[in-house]
Amino acid sequence: MRFDRNHLLCASIDAEIILIILQARALLAQILQAWAVGAIVNLRPLHSIERERLMHVSQLTIASGSYDRYRASTAVLNTYLPSVDLPVLELILKRLCLPSRSDDVASSRLEQSCQPRERLQGQCLDSLEFFALNDPAAANSWFAFNITLPRDGTEARSTVIFSGRALKKMDLVSSCSAEKLCQLAGALRTKHKPLKALAMHFMSRNLRFLCTRVHARSVSKAFLHDMVVSSDVQLQLRSDLQMRINFERRQRRLHFSEYVVGLAELIRSLSRVETRLLCTKKVEDHEITMIGTPRLDGATPNSLRIAWATPALQRTRIFKLEVADQVHGASEASATYRAIYRGLHAGAIINGLSPSRTYFFRVGFEYLHATCSNRGTNMVSSFNFSTEHAPPFIFDALNKGPAIVLSKESTQASFCASESWATILGSAPFISGCNAWELEIINSSSLYIFVGAATRETDLATFLGGDSHSWGYIGDRALYHKRTKLKLYGERFGHGDTIGVLLNMDYGSLSFSKNSVDFGMAFDGIMGEVYPAIAFYSKGQQVALVENSFHCPGAGDVLPGSAPTFNFDQSSDVLDLMSAMLGREPLTGRSLNRAYRYCQSWLRGCYYRVKSCCGPEMQVKREADCANLSVGQYVSTPRGNACVLGDAFGLLWFDFGVNNGAWFFTYATVRQNALRGYFRAVNPGLPNKEKKSVGLHTYTRCIDGMTFAHFHRHVRALSQGAEVNKHIVQSIDAASELHETCAWNLDAPTLIAHLDDTGLYSGVLQPTHESAACRVSLILMFNEDLLRGFPFLVNTHDHHQQNCRKQSAMISGLCPHVSRGRYRSKVTLLRGSIFGDTKHKLFRLFATHTMTRAKRAEDDYDYPEDLPQIVINRLKATTSPAMINQEAS
């Protein structure tokens, strides 16, 4: 055994103490084990090594002046090892502590070490943060550092639980300060899982404590105000959360990890504390002052830190920062602003941005105490900032096939297996613009190498063009798509060549060049979120992204409403709505507003729900001026004939009749190509999809009567309605089956008439159409939210082994505030309000995400080895007595 004394001392004293406790525990465990098998400590002389260790530990204990606390910790030890007889434990401890009693120095140290508990706790937190921020590796070694126990994750975890329990016994009040919360938020950044759990635990406990205190109004307002408003906690947490969400999204998770869900819940409770705190204040009249000019506090290739100045007086306004989701080529006026930050702090950190791109923001505020009716947000100033210059994409370590190794900056990829295909994608997708980049083939022993593009659904363990989600150009000059060799194309390429890729997402075409010689268009009809991609086959192949070759105007474009734009705020909205539907909490201002707007637009019926090629379904406006095209018309387009769906986000959407959904053209493209003969009506020989005038009809009586106050009143009545909701949902399901459309696309008159017909509705509530419409629109919104916020709601673990389950139970036992299954139980309770449609979609989602892929055999026509093959003897089955009986009868 060796102690690195310096290592120990560089941590704070308390870190050392915990370490010593832990080591003592490890030793004790060992001794106790020996004792258990029959060698009684009293009788058997200790091994010399063991004695040395004991001496060492006790010396260290004394040296650090922590004798008192060491004694105190034996109480913890007792709880930790409950199966051990107390006398035996004491006996062992006596032996451990024996030298210290005779030591004069120790007794003097003993007096010194009677620190107040808060200080001890503070120091513990200090060291936690220190390890978390400065050196994750050190944090790891700190927790894994012990004498006898193996250095694996599970031990580290139990170690943290152990020290967590020791810390848990301490008083909480002292740590409820902004500074402490900030420290803990810092500790959350560690890669060390147990440490995270511990920090999470402390934060949630502190917040719970705060909530109860605020509720009882027994905490000084000044303290709370300092804690909530002036601190950076939320800002930091939100930024962490968004970063983590982006990361997990790239991992193609079906649902987010417990950590993300816990963090979201933390932020939610933090903002609740804020709201409650501010609600206790008297409403004062504020003079309207403008928000100061926003300034850029820092920029990296992927994030911006923005702050704006505000007059000190304005404490009860909530700031709102919005970013414009723009698609390259979409009409300027229709830029959709999306809220990315909402809170009390005059600043925000925005993560997950694209490099060298200018983002348009606007910032505004709303009054917390404003009555609902005049509760508009005043978006005051708009401004723009640019992220730092960097390549628009690199190779993505999270989206790569087997045996691909990346360079440190991820600008080079090499292959270390041989004779098998593996694909790697770029880190950013393109949905628009004419994007070009170059790849240098540094090393390749064969012509078997692909360049091209793919969507995320592609199989990464095969070649590019190996399925319908990828398009590839192979080095022996051929084009592949859908596992088929389409045609010969261009020239052979390999070692030393530079291949240029031109992905024109405005038209959906892909073309290639070799050493600046253009070969012309290779593929067309490409839709969706398309990633740059390459595929390797031979050992040692290496490809690099050519610096300064990028010309990607479409980089960083996102579709409004697509998955990357769904952030924490929206998930919080979903949870608000859920609580409201369960009748636990009233629907609060913002959500109420949202619901009102949703209800209005539903009643007007001008939106139609379609599925886009990537991401979730979206609303398409059907009344828009569609550049001389009428909705429902079949037209010719550069991507083939298609049906015009309508306008959304300043783009024109078309149904191409393929399974994976609708896709768009920008207005500019439409105008340009109209001159070239495209976008003319064609006769598809199919029945026109448009049915009578569904959706364009307005239900005027309802809309006119529905003011915000009315809406509010109806919504308040919702709390008694779990049963009613169930009936409504059944009726909606029946109606959508009858009209052969999804529940969202049933227009208000049809649906309400259906409710009247079935008579389900009139019996249970006052049978006004208004309240029916209100309730139905809420259920519709809830279902839509549920689909979008789903990753936040499911919170289960892959429990392969009992052992694993136990471990995670221990961890989650540390975090009672964010205990598992909270959301799940909510979903279960709200089951009656979920459409058949939604359920079906969720089922499909689960089915696709849990599907196991068979490893493809060398030859396509061979069956994979791991596919079960079974032999059935039908003759034997049909001659069974049962069959004979049946035939006889």
Added chain:
Amino acid sequence: MCDGSSYNMLPQGHLSSSLFGQLFNELHFLRPVSLRMGYTHPMDDGQERTFKVKFEGEGVDDYGGPYREVFAQAPSELQMINTSKGVSKCALPLLLPTHEDDRFIVNPKMISDTPLNMYSFIGQLMGIALRCKV
């Protein structure tokens, strides 16, 4: 002889004398990971599959048809309504017909290990059918 009460234990011979039983014998011990498999052979015309079927003694290659046939025949065996004198006559009386037309209930007498495993296998089979869109 064939009523539910006498089938607390299912002898091996009976299992192989029904298609469902044969399926059960071949598949039930597989890990769930294997049963979640989705594979499309180029000749299968898009039909996803979790296993490949060979019909012994019949000159038929499985390009989706036999696979689907399995999912058609196995449930029809289980739902065989053959009531003479109110007694179900079926090799595997796992499901009992009810007085309503086309509804079945589980047989409350089948509580020994093998039938219980079979019930869970029915669930797995339904899962495979849904996943592969048979």
